[in-house]
Amino acid sequence: MLEIYNSYSKKKETFKPVAEGKVNIYTCGPTVYSNAHVGNFSAFLMADVLVRYLKYKGYDVKWVMNITDVGHLTDDNEVTDDGEDKLEAASKRENKTVWEIARHYEDLFMGDIRTLKLFPADKYPRATEHVEEMIEMIKILQQKEVIYETSDGVYFDISKFKKYGKLSGNDIEALQAGSRVEINEDKRSAYDFALWKKLTGKNEKHIMQWDSPWGTGFPGWHIECSAMSKKYLGETLDFHTGGEDNKFPHHESEIAQSETANCKPFANYWMHKSRVIVNNEKMSKSLGNFFTVQDLLKLGYTPESIRFTFVSVHYRSKLNFTEEKLVESQKSIDKFNDFIQFLIKSEETVENSSISSIIKSTKQQFEKAMDDDLNVSGALAPLFGFMKSIRKQINSSGISAKNKDEILHFMKSINSIFEVFDFEEKKEKKLSISDQKTVEELIKKREQFRSEKNWVEADKVRDELNKMGVKIEDKK
RNA sequence: GGCGACGUAGCCAAGUGGUAAGGCAGAAGUCUGCAAAACUUCCAUUCACCAGUUCAAAUCUGGUCGUCGCCUCCA
Structure with a gap:
């Protein structure tokens, strides 16, 4: 039985899908205003391991990851105009239209996804193509009387949603006391969040804009995930995943919107990836201390070593990213690959009766660890022991062709999760x-x-x- | 200030009540130079610190110190 630490209940829970044998997963994807870095990818890789392991266990998995291509407001130092939207800032910086910027970085992102061998999601919906659905959802919220309109937008009244704060463990009263949020006089609470922004004030010249019952403008940040997850996966998700920094306010707000609109639980299991650290600081775009996938490839690291580095450390522990770690990962991968070559090339002799039981017990240990909240480090240990025992068996008693197939079949099933092994027989290069x-x-x-x-x-x-x-x- | 996570060897990292997995690095050895690979052996009397509960604690409780994250765009 798969046990998952549910960030919502803050406990490990036995996984039960909404529909027998099927799993729906929604992952908060990238905002495409610049290159995604490996810290971003570590969150997507967590989801990838989840998806792959569920498939390994025989579930029919449907996975959706959104592409946020609507700019959302920023106040960081990237731009001088206060509150300029990230896409618009990038557009000025690179002298391209906001649409070009979004598509350009989305393409790069999709390329990196392939490089790191993430399982292709069933759908990568773009926010800009689902504004209709968002407006529909806001209308439902309006009927339920949980929103209000001000001169600059439409807001969700969080006092109407009692559970607001449960996911992040925040008490709204306490938040307000130590608030760093700029007070907007028109808002009833500083934490009421925008569903729709109007083209007024600093947003007067916002480039991406759509018509709505509340005037021309653009959607708030949170509504896209609620609208798109509903459209593609239904009202109750099995899993909702993302980076831990999305817990508040993003996921908290998604829950408020979706549960109010649908009158159903939004997601049964929440999984949050801990931050990647560099030199005791979070890896982030705003700090500038990040590596992109392309940066690391240029330095000579393989996609496999990058993938393994982020996958082999438990998703709930902070990973301190270093280049040494990439080297170590490569060594581990080489060890597996050397074993595979040794196996492929070893002579087929007699049936070895020990092989099946070695595989069986390794598989058991492997699954036991993976079932325990995707404990990859714990699952890896028996695999190293496995290689040792199999080598011993081959050297002492030999193996049959059937044994070989058994072993390779097992290694391939493991690799359906890790995606870092190389099963191709290394033949002597043909020389002239x-x-x-x-x-x-x-x-x-x-x-x-x-x-x-x-x-x-x-x-x-x-x-x-x-x-x-x-x-x-x-x-x- | 509020909320949360964490602190296990030189490094990375499992283990969450029954006496410290695994990987990397290192040391010694086998394989008749070296190197590579493989193999064998060694490498934490102890889990940040201090109290407490228990027959038994890295694991539970309380406290102290430290680190990080969230509370503002971030995966």
């Missing part, structure tokens, strides 16, 4: 005939030097062969 002759001569030459114990010359020849792409591994 002239190269072949040279290589043979060089090997002979080296053997000659070795028999003469002329190690200096022998190593020189080995270096030369290495340069030609020929690896020399001495065996007894």
Whole structure:
């Protein structure tokens, strides 16, 4: 049984899907105003592992990740005009239209998703293409009398939703006391959040705009997730995932909107990815201490090592990101891949009766750890032990073709979650005939030097062969 | 100021009441130079600190210190 730590109840709970055998997952995706960094991806990778493990367990998974391509207001230092929208700021910076900016960064994002081998979601809905649905939902909220209109927008009255604050553990009264939110005179509470913003004041010249019953303007940040998750996955989600920083106010507001509009629980399980840390500071766009996937590839790290680094640490612990970690990850992956090559190339001899039971117990341990709130580190340990035992069996008793298939089948099922192993048999590269002759001569030459114990010359020849792409591994 | 998470070896990281997984790095050895891979052995009397509960605590309770996150756009 899969147990998941539910951020809403703050307890581990046994997973039960809304519909038998099916799972709906909604993940808060990127805001496409600049390059997503690996900290962003670590949250998406958490969802990816969840999706893949549920598939591994045989569930029919439907996964939706939104693309936020509507600019939302910002007050950070990125722009001088106070309160300029991020997309518009990027548009000025890069001299492109807001639409071009959004599409450009969305394309980069989709490219990175493929590089990091995230399982393709069933749908990546764009906020700008669902403004109709958002307006419909706001209308429902209006009928339920939980919203009010001011000169600059339409707001959700959080006093009408008693559970507001439960997810983040915030007490609204207490929040108000230590508030850093600028008081908007027209709002009843500083924490009432916008559903619709009008083109007035600092938003007068907002470029992305739509008509609505409340005047021309643009949607608030939170409503898109409520509207799109409902459209594609229904009123009650099995899982809602995102970064922990989205808990408040974003997810809190989504719950208020959706549950008020639908009169149903919004999500049964909430999963939040802890922040990625760099030098004891969060990795974030505003601090500028981030790496993008492309940055790391340029430094020579493989997509697999990036993926493994973020996947192998439990999603609820802070991951301190370093380049050393990428190197370690690569070593772990190499260890698996070396094992796979060893396995593929080992001679098929006799049936080995121990193989099945080794696989069985490894699988059991692996699943036990994964079932415990996706404990990947715990699940990895038995796999290292597995490789050791199998190697021993092959060296001492040999294996049959059937055994090999069994082992590979198991490794592939594990890899359906990790996606970092390489099952392709590494064959000797084909050399041209002239190269072949040279290589043979060089090997002979080296053997000659070795028999003469002329190690200096022998190593020189080995270096030369290495340069030609020929690896020399001495065996007894 | 309010809310939350966390503190396990040189590093990364499991373990949440029954006597410290695993990986990396390191040390020694086997494989008749070296290197690579593999294998064998070693590498935390102790889990930030202090009290308490218990036959038994890294695990539970209280306190102290420290770190990080959220409370404003962020995954």
